[in-house]
Amino acid sequence: MSLKPLTRTLLTLATVAVAIVLVAALWHAYVLAPWTRDARVSAHVVRIAPEVSGTVVDVAVVDNQRVAKGDVLYRIDPQRFALAVEQAEAQVAATAESMRQKRDEAQRRTGLDDLVPREDIQRSSRAVSIAQAEHRKALAALEVAKLDLERTTLRSPVDGYVTQLRLRHGDYAVEGKPGISVLDAHSFWITGYFEETKLRRIATGAPATIRLMGFDPLLSGHVTSIGRGIADENGTLDELGLPAVNPTFSWVRLAQRIPVRIEIDRVPAGVLLAAGMTCSVEVGERGRERTPRGRLASWLHAWM
Incomplete structure (x- = not known):
């Protein structure tokens, strides 16, 4: 028996086997695995309003400046x-x-x-x-x-960054009206929007791997809570107080995305976090990426 037909047969079988493995890995990574590319970096923003009204005579900070708790932000006459x-x-x-x-x-x-x-x-x-x-x-x-x-002297209540500073010398500060905002430097977290079909594989306390779009090093974190509700477009009311139900229904139903809050455990050196950044999140065992299957899934997630 000639070896060439046998070689071709084995090569064909090997190719088919590899293709099946890749398709199965793609199916698992894209459909079943608890991961999402729709995630955002979030942070608390403290809106600081004066408790007295008056003319601003000194603005002691600039936009995006790092401030410590107690630092002077601005002064009123x-x-x-x-x-x-x-x-x-x-x-x-x-x-x-x-x-x-x-x-x-x-x-x-x-x-x-x-x-x-x-x-x-x-x-x-x-x-x-x-x-x-x-x-x-x-x-x-x-x-x-x-x-x-x-x-009359307003100070930062947290360590953070002055953001969207528009206050200027000579402006009139109104009691109770925010004039400056400080983003809390210790409050960053991740909000990942996971398809509802993947929630059964997500649990509070589960470890998570975070991949920022602009940085190569991975961040580690853990799931702290899972959202319990999202807006329903059929839940709006008309002028009579009746539900405005959409008269059409699509046979192709898309899985809804549920917000999952992820606390960041460690930020690698050199990684800059900013609220609103986009990232990908994978929930699962921390050591999984060291296995061949885990490496393949991580590679697929990085490119999808």
């Missing part, structure tokens, strides 16, 4: 609030003097109780109580004035 403190201090002194006078007068009347009607003594005692209340009120007003003066 303190002159009006400093005057309010002086006025409150004067009111405290006035009420203290009035209280002293009322107390002295009450003590004199009490010492002359045989000569002074009891109604006058009671009236003097009530006057002392009123003067004491006025003094406490003045002290509280002084504390509020000092607090308002302190609030």
